Amino acid sequence: MKKNLRLKTKKNTVIQELKDNYEKEAKLRSEREAARILEGGKLEAKKIVFDAINKNLDSTFEIIKKDLGKYTQNSEYKNILEQMIKTSKNALGKNITIHFKEEDKSLFNDSEVTLGSTIQTLGGIVAENSDGTKELDLTFEELLRNNEDEIKTSILEEIL
Numbered sequence: 325m326k327k328n329l330r331l332k333t334k335k336n337t338v339i340q341e342l343k344d345n346y347e348k349e350a351k352l353r354s355e356r357e358a359a360r361i362l363e364g365g366k367l368e369a370k371k372i373v374f375d376a377i378n379k380n381l382d383s384t385f386e387i388i389k390k391d392l393g394k395y396t397q398n399s400e401y402k403n404i405l406e407q408m409i410k411t412s413k414n415a416l417g418k419n420i421t422i423h424f425k426e427e428d429k430s431l432f433n434d435s436e437v438t439l440g441s442t443i444q445t446l447g448g449i450v451a452e453n454s455d456g457t458k459e460l461d462l463t464f465e466e467l468l469r470n471n472e473d474e475i476k477t478s479i480l481e482e483i484l
Contacts, residue, residue, distance in 0.1 A: 380483070381476055385468070388475075389446060392464045396447040402431050405449065408462045409437055412451035419454040 395401060405428065412420050421438040425445050432439055443450060448463040468475070 377480070377483070381479060384479055385472075385475075388468065389464075392468075393446045396425075396427070401447065404447075405431055406435075408449050409435060409451070412449070412460050412462065415460050416451055416453040416458055420451045421454070421456075423450040423452075424448075 405424075409420075409422065412422070419438070421440040422432070422435075423440040423443045424432065425447065426442040428447070429439070429442070437451075440452070443463070446464040448465075448467065450459060450461050450463060452459045
């Protein structure tokens with residue numbers, strides 16, 4: 325009888341230990357799964373915010389491009405073009421050929437540069453040295469592209 329009692333006690337103890345172990349394991353697995361789901365949700369939320377910010381930045385860049393297009397109608401634009409020519413001469417030599425948008429042709433009448441072909445641009449110039457081996461792109465689009473990271477950082481600092 326004692327033997328049966330000990331066996332029953334041992335059996336109940338082993339069963340209880342197994343039950344406790346499975347409960348702990350089930351709880352641990354459910355906690356891990358809950359954490360995984362929560363982290364996945366957080367990651368998805370960050371992605372949504374990131375996408376919204378990128379869309380905002382893209383639309384901001386479109387607005388900047390439109391404003392640059394309008395800026396070419398401003399009287400200051402001619403001064404900017406003169407600065408671009410000066411910069412180009414410093415970088416490429418005194419004898420340069422410039423390429424520009426058709427609407428800007430009249431702005432170069434008194435410039436001491438060779439006028440090249442017209443280009444599709446919002447504004448600015450593309451200059452090349454006298455033998456055409458070097459080029460300096462000072463179009464608004466290229467300037468935006470070259471400074472895109474700084475512009476985005478500046479915009480994000482304003483937004484956030």
